[in-house]
Amino acid sequence: MSDWHSWAAIAVFVGTYALIISEKIHRVAAALGGAGLMLAIGATDDVSAFYLQDRGIDWNVIFLLAGMMMIVGVLKKTGLFEYxxxxxxxxxxxxxxxxxxxxxxxxxxxxxxxxxxTTVLLIAPVTLLVCERLALPAAPFLIAEVFASNIGGTATLVGDPPNIIIASRAGLTFNDFLVHLAPLSALLTLVLIALCWWLFRTTFVYDEERAAEIMELEEREAIKNPRLLVQGLIVLALVIAGFVLHPVLHYEPSIVALLGAGLLIAVSTVETGEVLAEVEWPTLAFFAGLFIMIGGLIDTGVIEKVSDALASGIGGQELGGSMLLLGASTVLSGVVDNIPYVATMAPITSDLVHSMGGGPDHVMWWALALGADLGGNATAIGASANVVVLGIAERNRQPISFWQFTRYGLVVTAVTTAVAALYVWLRYFALA
Incomplete structure (x- = not known):
């Protein structure tokens, strides 16, 4: 690709991002328009956009979301979330x-x-009903859950897609992530609770009358269709087991989710059209547009140039390099999707670790994982969970604007990244 294509791709991406931030047009229209422009200027093509997972639409993500949305849609009809x-x-x-x-x-x-x-797809409907019962604004609770999902996902190999990429490239195991990142994830969850108490303090208004009404309710009466509930919970349990047993079964989560959705529709009496109506199609379209735009940045070499510049800045300095990698990954993952960023950065990090004489569990890998995972909290489109929750909120007439999310996300990201940097310094340098 020529330099002209690189600058044109950057201009399209920045312009689209500005439109999403301004909210002058709907974010789905902005993303699809940006994707169309990337194709029109030749920054990417149909093969890259639709057939290459590492630089186009990640169909595994799209179909994972679609399958889980169908399962959640059926469970909503049982009264489970009200319960x-x-x-x-x-x-x-x-x-x-x-x-x-x-x-x-x-x-x-x-x-x-x-x-x-998957977690926010299951928790968000419960949250909306809780806030309705307590007459509270749903946005603070949904935003707090997104932060928690990205922090909690840091703890394990399967919690966040970038971790899977890093584990594959570095040869790390599930237990490696538990030992190195789970303690920090638990600490950051406590930090998040303290931050939420401060950030959303005006939200916590106790309504004694409503509280008394809720305490008198019998939750079992909320179950509308016990048979469908049993069917749904069995299928959900099978799907979760499929996720957990991925290293053994070698089925992608998207396949497991689609099989679960198909099985639930087949064994239940729910109409297929009703289930499909529960899918957040605008959210899926937004993801598709975003993937194509990022693919344009990859195909034109923009992301590779950024990653190479970062690697050059690191050199052979372990402490300074790990801090630079952590900080830069946090910033970049708040702007572009962390999956293609980590896919691009992983081989560069591997070369850095090799040049430093490090092993599979070298500090540079944990710096990359922490920056990519925690940086997702920075903006409304920084991670997949963020986009999903914003779509659910909009569908339920509780819209969350880009800036409403981001003004809290920047605070949470800055504090949690600072704590993560202190953790990295203490564990791998000061106390090593």
Whole structure:
């Protein structure tokens, strides 16, 4: 590709990003328009956009989301989420901050065991119902859950897609991530709880009358279709087992989710059209446009040039290099999707680790993982979970603007990255 293509691709990406931030046109229209321009100027082509996973639409992500959205759509018809909402609020005695803490902890733990996108798809409907019952704005609770999902996903190999890429390239195991990143993830979850208490302090208004009404409710009465609930929970359990057993079964999560959705539709009496109506099609279209735009940056060599410049700045300095990699990855992952960034940066990091004489669990790998995972909290489009939750909120008439999310995300990202930098310094240098 020529320099002209590189600058044109940058201009399209920056212009599209500016439109998404300004919200003058819908983010889906902006993303699809940007994708169209990338194809029109020749920054990418149909083969890269539609057939190459590492530089075009990641169909595994698209179909994972579609399959899980269908399963969640069926479960919504059973009354399960109403049951969980009433049960959770009663256990928290209808105190808003206690409810938020409970949702944050559940989301963080679930995101470590599953993946952050699947987790928010399951937790967001419960959150919307909880806020409706307590007459609270849903946005602060949904935003807090997104932060928790990205932080919790840092803890394990399967929690966030960049971790899977890093593990494959570096030869790391599930236990390596648990030993090196799970303690920090737990600490950052506590930090997040403290930050949310400060950031959303005006939200925690206790309504004694509503609390009394909720405490009198019987959650079992919320279940509308027990048979469908049993069918849905069995299928969901099988899907989760499929996710966990990926190293053994070698089925991609997207295949597992689609098989689960197909099985649930086949064994239940729910109409196929009703299930498909529950899919967040605008969110999937937004992802497709975003993937194509990022593919244009990859095909024109823009991301590779950024990664090479970062590698040149690092040189052979382990401490300075790990801090630079952590900080730069945090910033870049807040702007572009962290999956193609890590895919591009992983071989460069591998060369750096080799030149430093490091092993598979070298500090540079953990710096890359932390920057990519935590940086996703910075902006409304920094991670897949963010985009999914914004789509769910908009569909339920509780829209979250780009800046509403980002003004909190920048604070959370700055603080958690600072804590992560301190952790890296202490564990791998000061106390090594």
């Amino acid at each position: 969980l909402a009433i049960w959770g609020v009663k256990r928290a005695h209808a105190r808003p901050f206690r409810v938020m803490v409970m949702l944050i902890v559940i989301t963080a733990v679930a995101s470590a065991l599953l993946d952050n996108v």
